[in-house]
Amino acid sequence: MSATPSTAPAAGNVITKEDYRTVFGQLPTGVTAITGRTDEGHPMGLVVGTFASLSLDPPLVTFCVDKSSSTWPSIRHMERFTANILTKDQLPTCRALSRKGADKFRDVAYSESPLGTPRLENCLAWIDCHVLSEVVAGDHYVIVGSVEVMEAGVGDALLFKGGKFGRYEGIDIDPGNTGGVAR
Numbered sequence: 745m746s747a748t749p750s751t752a753p754a755a756g757n758v759i760t761k762e763d764y765r766t767v768f769g770q771l772p773t774g775v776t777a778i779t780g781r782t783d784e785g786h787p788m789g790l791v792v793g794t795f796a797s798l799s800l801d802p803p804l805v806t807f808c809v810d811k812s813s814s815t816w817p818s819i820r821h822m823e824r825f826t827a828n829i830l831t832k833d834q835l836p837t838c839r840a841l842s843r844k845g846a847d848k849f850r851d852v853a854y855s856e857s858p859l860g861t862p863r864l865e866n867c868l869a870w871i872d873c874h875v876l877s878e879v880v881a882g883d884h885y886v887i888v889g890s891v892e893v894m895e896a897g898v899g900d901a902l903l904f905k906g907g908k909f910g911r912y913e914g915i916d917i918d919p920g921n922t923g924g925v926a927r
Contacts, residue, residue, distance in 0.1 A: 770905065772905040773793035775838055777841050777864055780825040780826070780862070781819075783818070787848075787849045789815065789852075791838055791842045808881075814844070820878065826873070828867045832899065833902075834864070837864060852864060867897045868899050869897055871893075871894045873889030873891050874892060875890075
């Protein structure tokens with residue numbers, strides 16, 4: 745049985761940026777800080793809500809970056825990065841790395857990854873990667889990273905939905921159906 749929309753879009757309907765953001769804003773995303781270094785060795789970082797697993801064999805990840813980013817070109821040039829999956833307690837770190845400017849790491853604690861990239865302290869996980877490919881898609885770059893080293897931390901993921909940050913609250917919605925498939 746499929747649901748039908750209450751109002752169908754008119755032929756030739758234009759999808760506005762506002763409509764697009766409203767619809768996709770309903771989908772919760774994890775919050776991940778992508779960190780790397782400049783040619784001079786300075787730490788750089790940006791925050792994405794598009795980080796995802798892409799392939800198990802070989803282990804690959806993907807994320808998207810706006811083409812207007814001033815941070816990504818520096819990280820791209822070094823061809824390696826760490827994906828730091830943020831916890832619900834790392835909203836200040838998220839905000840620091842989301843702002844413009846070169847002083848993003850002023851109050852951000854980190855250590856060195858095996859690839860020489862910044863690993864933010866107290867993350868849910870760290871995934872150290874080499875840039876495998878970059879594709880231009882609309883107003884974004886789609887990045888594919890080859891996973892070299894990964895490590896799990898502890899905590900609950902920081903989520904973003906509808907313009908607000910939050911956390912995951914698991915519930916058991918059907919205790920009788922352990923397979924996760926409707927029968």
